[in-house]
Amino acid sequence: MDYLLGIIIFLFGTIIGSFLNVVIFRFNTQRGLGGRSACANCNKKLEAHELIPVVSYILQGGKCKKCKSKISVQYPIVELLSGLIFALLFYKLHYVLALSPANFAFMIVYYAYLMSILLVIAVYDAKHKIIPNSLSYLFSFVAFLGLFFITSHGFSPHLPTLGQILSGPFLATPFVLIFLLSQGKWMGLGDGKLALGIGFMLGLSHGIASILLAFWSGAIISIFILLSRARGYNMNSEIPFAPFMIFGLMIAFFFSIDLGTIAGWFIL
Numbered sequence: 001m002d003y004l005l006g007i008i009i010f011l012f013g014t015i016i017g018s019f020l021n022v023v024i025f026r027f028n029t030q031r032g033l034g035g036r037s038a039c040a041n042c043n044k045k046l047e048a049h050e051l052i053p054v055v056s057y058i059l060q061g062g063k064c065k066k067c068k069s070k071i072s073v074q075y076p077i078v079e080l081l082s083g084l085i086f087a088l089l090f091y092k093l094h095y096v097l098a099l100s101p102a103n104f105a106f107m108i109v110y111y112a113y114l115m116s117i118l119l120v121i122a123v124y125d126a127k128h129k130i131i132p133n134s135l136s137y138l139f140s141f142v143a144f145l146g147l148f149f150i151t152s153h154g155f156s157p158h159l160p161t162l163g164q165i166l167s168g169p170f171l172a173t174p175f176v177l178i179f180l181l182s183q184g185k186w187m188g189l190g191d192g193k194l195a196l197g198i199g200f201m202l203g204l205s206h207g208i209a210s211i212l213l214a215f216w217s218g219a220i221i222s223i224f225i226l227l228s229r230a231r232g233y234n235m236n237s238e239i240p241f242a243p244f245m246i247f248g249l250m251i252a253f254f255f256s257i258d259l260g261t262i263a264g265w266f267i268l
Protein backbone atom coordinates (compact mmCIF):
# COMPACT_ATOMS: atom_id res chain seq x y z
CA MET A 1 0.00 0.00 0.00
CA ASP A 2 2.75 2.39 1.00
CA TYR A 3 4.91 1.74 -2.02
CA LEU A 4 1.85 2.29 -4.22
CA LEU A 5 1.43 5.75 -2.69
CA GLY A 6 5.18 6.26 -3.22
CA ILE A 7 4.85 5.44 -6.93
CA ILE A 8 1.86 7.76 -7.31
CA ILE A 9 3.81 10.57 -5.66
CA PHE A 10 6.80 9.83 -7.93
CA LEU A 11 4.58 10.07 -11.03
CA PHE A 12 3.00 13.26 -9.73
CA GLY A 13 6.55 14.60 -9.24
CA THR A 14 7.40 13.96 -12.90
CA ILE A 15 4.30 15.96 -13.92
CA ILE A 16 5.42 18.83 -11.67
CA GLY A 17 8.85 18.41 -13.30
CA SER A 18 7.44 19.00 -16.76
CA PHE A 19 5.82 22.18 -15.45
CA LEU A 20 9.18 23.22 -13.92
CA ASN A 21 10.75 22.73 -17.37
CA VAL A 22 8.31 25.28 -18.75
CA VAL A 23 9.20 27.66 -15.89
CA ILE A 24 12.93 27.23 -16.61
CA PHE A 25 12.55 27.76 -20.38
CA ARG A 26 10.25 30.74 -20.12
CA PHE A 27 11.83 32.45 -17.11
CA ASN A 28 12.95 35.99 -17.96
CA THR A 29 11.37 35.73 -21.40
CA GLN A 30 8.27 37.58 -22.48
CA ARG A 31 6.24 34.39 -22.52
CA GLY A 32 3.94 33.63 -19.63
CA LEU A 33 3.40 30.19 -18.21
CA GLY A 34 0.10 29.62 -20.01
CA GLY A 35 -0.40 28.13 -23.46
CA ARG A 36 0.45 24.79 -24.97
CA SER A 37 4.08 23.72 -25.15
CA ALA A 38 5.49 23.61 -28.66
CA CYS A 39 8.64 22.47 -30.44
CA ALA A 40 11.33 25.12 -29.99
CA ASN A 41 12.37 24.68 -33.61
CA CYS A 42 9.27 24.28 -35.79
CA ASN A 43 6.67 25.49 -33.30
CA LYS A 44 4.53 22.37 -33.71
CA LYS A 45 2.10 22.27 -30.79
CA LEU A 46 2.50 19.19 -28.61
CA GLU A 47 -0.44 16.84 -28.44
CA ALA A 48 -1.69 15.41 -25.17
CA HIS A 49 0.20 12.13 -25.42
CA GLU A 50 3.42 14.01 -26.21
CA LEU A 51 3.17 15.72 -22.84
CA ILE A 52 3.57 12.52 -20.79
CA PRO A 53 6.74 13.04 -18.72
CA VAL A 54 9.85 11.03 -19.70
CA VAL A 55 7.83 8.42 -21.62
CA SER A 56 7.04 10.69 -24.57
CA TYR A 57 10.70 11.73 -24.80
CA ILE A 58 11.80 8.08 -25.01
CA LEU A 59 9.05 7.07 -27.45
CA GLN A 60 9.99 9.93 -29.78
CA GLY A 61 13.68 9.09 -29.54
CA GLY A 62 14.41 12.58 -28.22
CA LYS A 63 13.29 14.18 -31.48
CA CYS A 64 10.40 16.37 -32.60
CA LYS A 65 7.95 14.23 -34.58
CA LYS A 66 7.47 16.83 -37.30
CA CYS A 67 10.86 18.46 -37.92
CA LYS A 68 13.09 15.78 -36.32
CA SER A 69 15.13 18.39 -34.43
CA LYS A 70 16.57 17.23 -31.11
CA ILE A 71 14.54 17.89 -27.98
CA SER A 72 16.66 19.15 -25.07
CA VAL A 73 17.66 16.35 -22.70
CA GLN A 74 16.83 18.84 -19.95
CA TYR A 75 13.16 17.80 -20.28
CA PRO A 76 13.42 14.16 -19.18
CA ILE A 77 16.25 14.88 -16.69
CA VAL A 78 14.25 17.52 -14.80
CA GLU A 79 11.13 15.33 -14.91
CA LEU A 80 13.02 12.35 -13.47
CA LEU A 81 14.80 14.45 -10.82
CA SER A 82 11.52 15.99 -9.78
CA GLY A 83 9.88 12.56 -9.51
CA LEU A 84 12.84 11.30 -7.48
CA ILE A 85 12.72 14.30 -5.12
CA PHE A 86 8.99 13.83 -4.56
CA ALA A 87 9.47 10.11 -3.85
CA LEU A 88 12.33 10.86 -1.42
CA LEU A 89 10.14 13.45 0.31
CA PHE A 90 7.45 10.83 0.70
CA TYR A 91 9.85 8.45 2.42
CA LYS A 92 11.47 11.19 4.49
CA LEU A 93 8.11 12.43 5.81
CA HIS A 94 6.50 9.04 5.92
CA TYR A 95 6.52 8.89 9.72
CA VAL A 96 4.32 12.02 9.88
CA LEU A 97 1.65 10.24 7.83
CA ALA A 98 1.21 7.74 10.67
CA LEU A 99 0.78 10.61 13.16
CA SER A 100 -1.54 12.82 11.15
CA PRO A 101 -2.44 12.73 7.44
CA ALA A 102 -3.26 16.46 7.51
CA ASN A 103 0.18 17.31 8.87
CA PHE A 104 1.78 14.99 6.33
CA ALA A 105 -0.08 16.76 3.51
CA PHE A 106 1.04 20.15 4.81
CA MET A 107 4.67 19.04 5.18
CA ILE A 108 4.94 17.43 1.76
CA VAL A 109 3.37 20.43 -0.01
CA TYR A 110 5.68 22.81 1.86
CA TYR A 111 8.87 20.87 1.14
CA ALA A 112 7.84 20.02 -2.43
CA TYR A 113 7.40 23.76 -3.03
CA LEU A 114 10.87 24.55 -1.61
CA MET A 115 12.47 21.71 -3.57
CA SER A 116 10.76 22.81 -6.79
CA ILE A 117 12.19 26.32 -6.43
CA LEU A 118 15.62 24.77 -5.79
CA LEU A 119 15.41 22.50 -8.84
CA VAL A 120 14.56 25.50 -11.03
CA ILE A 121 17.49 27.48 -9.54
CA ALA A 122 19.93 24.57 -10.07
CA VAL A 123 19.00 24.02 -13.72
CA TYR A 124 18.74 27.73 -14.48
CA ASP A 125 22.21 28.38 -12.99
CA ALA A 126 23.68 25.38 -14.85
CA LYS A 127 22.30 26.79 -18.13
CA HIS A 128 22.77 30.54 -17.69
CA LYS A 129 25.40 30.77 -14.94
CA ILE A 130 23.27 33.11 -12.91
CA ILE A 131 20.82 32.65 -10.05
CA PRO A 132 17.75 34.84 -10.60
CA ASN A 133 17.30 37.11 -7.56
CA SER A 134 13.56 36.60 -7.50
CA LEU A 135 14.05 32.85 -7.08
CA SER A 136 16.73 32.99 -4.36
CA TYR A 137 14.67 35.59 -2.44
CA LEU A 138 11.54 33.46 -2.80
CA PHE A 139 13.43 30.40 -1.55
CA SER A 140 14.94 32.25 1.43
CA PHE A 141 11.59 33.82 2.31
CA VAL A 142 9.67 30.52 2.23
CA ALA A 143 12.43 28.77 4.19
CA PHE A 144 12.37 31.62 6.75
CA LEU A 145 8.58 31.37 7.11
CA GLY A 146 8.99 27.65 7.76
CA LEU A 147 10.86 28.52 10.97
CA PHE A 148 7.56 29.79 12.38
CA PHE A 149 5.34 26.93 11.22
CA ILE A 150 7.27 23.72 10.69
CA THR A 151 8.26 21.30 13.43
CA SER A 152 9.42 17.73 12.98
CA HIS A 153 5.79 16.68 13.55
CA GLY A 154 4.27 18.97 10.98
CA PHE A 155 2.37 22.23 11.10
CA SER A 156 2.60 23.95 14.47
CA PRO A 157 2.94 27.74 14.76
CA HIS A 158 5.71 28.78 17.14
CA LEU A 159 8.52 31.27 17.59
CA PRO A 160 11.88 30.10 16.24
CA THR A 161 14.98 30.17 18.42
CA LEU A 162 17.59 32.86 17.89
CA GLY A 163 19.96 30.14 16.68
CA GLN A 164 17.54 29.14 13.92
CA ILE A 165 17.13 32.73 12.77
CA LEU A 166 20.89 33.34 12.77
CA SER A 167 21.67 30.13 10.86
CA GLY A 168 20.76 31.80 7.56
CA PRO A 169 22.97 34.91 7.87
CA PHE A 170 25.75 32.79 9.40
CA LEU A 171 25.82 30.41 6.43
CA ALA A 172 25.67 33.28 3.94
CA THR A 173 28.51 35.30 5.52
CA PRO A 174 31.49 33.31 4.12
CA PHE A 175 30.01 33.54 0.62
CA VAL A 176 29.52 37.28 0.89
CA LEU A 177 33.11 37.65 2.16
CA ILE A 178 34.48 35.57 -0.73
CA PHE A 179 32.41 37.66 -3.11
CA LEU A 180 33.77 40.92 -1.67
CA LEU A 181 37.41 39.76 -1.41
CA SER A 182 37.49 38.37 -4.95
CA GLN A 183 35.40 41.25 -6.29
CA GLY A 184 32.91 38.76 -7.64
CA LYS A 185 35.49 36.68 -9.53
CA TRP A 186 35.43 33.49 -7.44
CA MET A 187 31.85 33.48 -6.48
CA GLY A 188 28.74 35.43 -7.35
CA LEU A 189 26.59 37.11 -4.73
CA GLY A 190 23.76 34.80 -5.82
CA ASP A 191 25.46 31.88 -4.07
CA GLY A 192 25.38 33.87 -0.81
CA LYS A 193 21.66 34.59 -1.20
CA LEU A 194 21.07 30.89 -1.77
CA ALA A 195 23.16 30.01 1.32
CA LEU A 196 20.90 32.30 3.38
CA GLY A 197 17.87 30.16 2.56
CA ILE A 198 19.81 26.93 3.06
CA GLY A 199 20.71 28.08 6.58
CA PHE A 200 17.05 28.80 7.36
CA MET A 201 15.90 25.52 5.89
CA LEU A 202 18.51 23.16 7.35
CA GLY A 203 19.80 24.94 10.44
CA LEU A 204 23.47 25.45 11.17
CA SER A 205 24.84 21.92 11.54
CA HIS A 206 23.09 20.39 8.52
CA GLY A 207 23.63 23.67 6.62
CA ILE A 208 27.42 23.62 7.05
CA ALA A 209 27.42 19.91 6.14
CA SER A 210 25.53 20.71 2.94
CA ILE A 211 28.07 23.39 1.98
CA LEU A 212 30.96 20.97 2.61
CA LEU A 213 29.23 18.38 0.41
CA ALA A 214 28.75 21.10 -2.22
CA PHE A 215 32.46 22.01 -2.27
CA TRP A 216 33.57 18.38 -2.41
CA SER A 217 31.15 17.35 -5.15
CA GLY A 218 31.94 20.57 -7.02
CA ALA A 219 35.68 19.88 -6.83
CA ILE A 220 35.30 16.30 -8.06
CA ILE A 221 33.06 17.26 -10.97
CA SER A 222 35.30 20.23 -11.89
CA ILE A 223 38.35 17.94 -12.08
CA PHE A 224 36.41 15.57 -14.34
CA ILE A 225 35.27 18.40 -16.57
CA LEU A 226 38.78 19.87 -16.82
CA LEU A 227 40.38 16.47 -17.53
CA SER A 228 37.87 15.59 -20.20
CA ARG A 229 38.04 19.11 -21.64
CA ALA A 230 34.38 18.66 -22.36
CA ARG A 231 32.70 21.45 -24.25
CA GLY A 232 35.85 23.56 -24.28
CA TYR A 233 36.07 24.00 -20.52
CA ASN A 234 39.44 25.17 -19.19
CA MET A 235 40.92 26.54 -15.97
CA ASN A 236 39.30 29.91 -16.59
CA SER A 237 35.84 28.52 -17.13
CA GLU A 238 33.23 29.62 -14.69
CA ILE A 239 31.52 26.54 -13.29
CA PRO A 240 28.15 27.36 -11.75
CA PHE A 241 28.05 26.53 -8.05
CA ALA A 242 24.33 26.56 -7.26
CA PRO A 243 23.73 23.04 -8.65
CA PHE A 244 26.33 21.72 -6.20
CA MET A 245 24.92 23.71 -3.27
CA ILE A 246 21.49 22.32 -4.03
CA PHE A 247 22.89 18.80 -4.46
CA GLY A 248 24.61 19.17 -1.05
CA LEU A 249 21.37 20.46 0.49
CA MET A 250 19.37 17.51 -0.85
CA ILE A 251 21.91 14.96 0.41
CA ALA A 252 22.13 16.60 3.85
CA PHE A 253 18.34 16.92 4.06
CA PHE A 254 17.25 13.52 2.78
CA PHE A 255 19.97 11.50 4.50
CA SER A 256 20.10 13.60 7.69
CA ILE A 257 23.79 14.43 7.37
CA ASP A 258 25.04 17.06 9.81
CA LEU A 259 28.47 18.15 11.02
CA GLY A 260 28.56 15.25 13.47
CA THR A 261 27.98 12.75 10.64
CA ILE A 262 30.80 14.26 8.60
CA ALA A 263 33.16 14.41 11.59
CA GLY A 264 32.41 10.71 12.07
CA TRP A 265 33.69 9.98 8.55
CA PHE A 266 37.11 11.34 9.48
CA ILE A 267 37.45 9.93 12.96
CA LEU A 268 38.36 6.30 12.63
Ligand SMILES: [Zn+2]
Pocket (backbone or CB within 6 Å): 039, 040, 041, 042, 043, 044, 064, 065, 066, 067, 068, 069
Ligand atom coordinates in the same frame (compact mmCIF):
# COMPACT_ATOMS: atom_id res chain seq x y z
ZN1 LIG B 1 9.80 20.51 -34.40
